[in-house]
Amino acid sequence: MKKIFYWSPYLTNVATIEAVINSIKSVKKYSKNFNPILINVCGEFDNYKNDLLKLDIEIIDLVFFSYHKFLPTKGFLQSRLSFLIIFIVSFIPLFLLIRARKPDYLIFHLITSLPILVSNLIKKKTKFILRISGLPKYNLFRKFLWKNLGKKIYKVTCPTNGTINDLRLLKIFNDDKIILLRDPIINIKELLKMKNTKNYLNFDDKDFSIVAIGRLTKQKNFKLLIQCFDQILNLKKNSKLFIIGEGEQRDFLQKLIEKKKLSQKIFLLGFQKNVFNYLKNANLFILSSLWEDPGWVLMEAAMCNTLILSSNCRNGPKEFLEDNRGGVLFENNSIQDFLSKFKQITELNQKQIKEKKFFSKKKTKLFTNFNHYKKLNLILK
Numbered sequence: 001m002k003k004i005f006y007w008s009p010y011l012t013n014v015a016t017i018e019a020v021i022n023s024i025k026s027v028k029k030y031s032k033n034f035n036p037i038l039i040n041v042c043g044e045f046d047n048y049k050n051d052l053l054k055l056d057i058e059i060i061d062l063v064f065f066s067y068h069k070f071l072p073t074k075g076f077l078q079s080r081l082s083f084l085i086i087f088i089v090s091f092i093p094l095f096l097l098i099r100a101r102k103p104d105y106l107i108f109h110l111i112t113s114l115p116i117l118v119s120n121l122i123k124k125k126t127k128f129i130l131r132i133s134g135l136p137k138y139n140l141f142r143k144f145l146w147k148n149l150g151k152k153i154y155k156v157t158c159p160t161n162g163t164i165n166d167l168r169l170l171k172i173f174n175d176d177k178i179i180l181l182r183d184p185i186i187n188i189k190e191l192l193k194m195k196n197t198k199n200y201l202n203f204d205d206k207d208f209s210i211v212a213i214g215r216l217t218k219q220k221n222f223k224l225l226i227q228c229f230d231q232i233l234n235l236k237k238n239s240k241l242f243i244i245g246e247g248e249q250r251d252f253l254q255k256l257i258e259k260k261k262l263s264q265k266i267f268l269l270g271f272q273k274n275v276f277n278y279l280k281n282a283n284l285f286i287l288s289s290l291w292e293d294p295g296w297v298l299m300e301a302a303m304c305n306t307l308i309l310s311s312n313c314r315n316g317p318k319e320f321l322e323d324n325r326g327g328v329l330f331e332n333n334s335i336q337d338f339l340s341k342f343k344q345i346t347e348l349n350q351k352q353i354k355e356k357k358f359f360s361k362k363k364t365k366l367f368t369n370f371n372h373y374k375k376l377n378l379i380l381k
Contacts, residue, residue, distance in 0.1 A: 001035045003101065004380070005060075007094075007108040007115055008133075009041035009086050011073045013215070013271075015183070015296045016109050016133040021048060022184035023107075026373035028057055034380060037103070041090055043068040062093045074248060087114050098122055105154075105380060109133045113145055119152040127154035129379070131181070132163060135293035135315055138170060146172045155379055157181035160294050162315025179379055184372035185299045186364050194276045201242070201269070203281050208239045208346075211282040211306070213275055213297045214289065216247030216268075221288040221311070221333060223249075226256050228335045229266060235343050239265070244278060246271040279304035284345065290333060292316045299367045302326065302360035307353055309345050311338075326360030 004027065008020045020038070027036040037058045038045060043066025045052075049059055071085065072078035095118050098106065107129045108115040119128040130153050136142065146153075156178050158164045167178050203209040214220035222243055232239050243253070243266070250268065257266045272278065275297075279285060285301035287310040292298075294316030301308050302320075308327030310317040321327045328345045331337035348356075365371065 002104040004034050004036045005103040005106045006038050008110050010044050010110055011082055019183045022369050026184055026369040028055055030373045042086055062090055083111055086111055094118055098126055107131050116149050129154055130156045132158050135291045155179055159183050160315045160319050163293055181375050182367050184369040185296050185367040187369050194274045197274055197277055208236050209282045210241045210284045210286055211278050212286045213244045215245050216249040219290055221290050222253055224288050229262055231339055236346055241266045242269055244269045244272050244275055276304055279306045282306050289313050299364045302364050305357050327356055
């Protein structure tokens with residue numbers, strides 16, 4: 001049986017974590033030819049160990065101590081320091097691990113510079129697969145690293161066609177190396193179970209309940225929703241906005257809500273492990289992000305049969321909603337266009353709403369664990 005190592009050291013909770021876990025589970029469940037093995041680089045996956053061990057999934061602790069919780073995460077400089085620490089501590093152990101265990105494949109997400117460097121030092125048969133997660137920033141360092149040290153990369157998988165097009169235009173990798181591999185977002189059995197689990201908040205039927213989900217960061221652009229919510233109330237006076245997530249902008253957003261005297265209309269619910277019950281009972285889901293690739297919550301909202309209003313940011317929303325067939329798109333970061341499209345979506349008739357919900361829900365089939373495995377299996381073969 002061929003061995004697949006997964007490398008994905010992370011600092012904070014991001015969608016990539018679930019992508020890695022779901023990919024491992026899909027290979028374990030559906031394949032008889034491949035054995036997925038998770039590298040626990042600095043203790044980042046300690047909380048997932050029990051769940052994975054129950055499924056008989058092997059976890060390799062790269063070093064003998066967990067230091068993930070001690071790494072600084074807030075701020076650009078602090079996070080870069082953490083990346084440097086992980087790089088220095090992990091370099092020799094990763095090199096020795098690959099040389100000793102000789103995996104057939106190493107699929108690597110996040111802090112990709114180290115596996116790329118090791119790929120140039122290993123003379124064994126291991127094939128290195130760069131898995132791009134989220135919309136990458138094509139800075140000079142990354143382009144130099146990928147172009148000059150990434151020649152031994154076997155394949156580069158991308159979550160959207162938009163990212164594939166970006167890479168081909170930049171001519172960093174040979175076109176035949178670049179492949180579409182959608183994220184394994186939807187586990188239908190688990191989703192149905194979580195949808196029917198009660199949450200502590202019951203929406204009032206008299207309200208027009210709007211849900212937004214994501215880390216409270218600049219990327220998610222919740223500021224735009226709060227800034228124009230008084231105008232939303234002019235269009236739909238019974239509207240209430242529920243923002244689910246945590247992040248460094250929480251205090252800023254809370255003060256903005258209070259400044260605009262919207263504390264009875266906008267609610268920061270914090271992190272919720274189960275968002276599906278909220279989505280199922282909402283009248284509208286809004287994604288206001290400045291960029292996404294692909295935007296997991298779009299697929300989760302679609303699976304919950306929730307109407308979607310989204311920014312047309314790069315790269316995922318336009319691709320998933322297909323120019324308004326699965327929802328309504330507004331011009332990225334434009335309050336004026338957002339209000340116009342909000343008015344438009346609230347004036348849709350029942351037939352139009354049903355058609356958009358049906359289209360987006362049907363498209364979520366592309367993002368199931370099984371479809372991810374089928375595509376990954378072709379790449380590995």
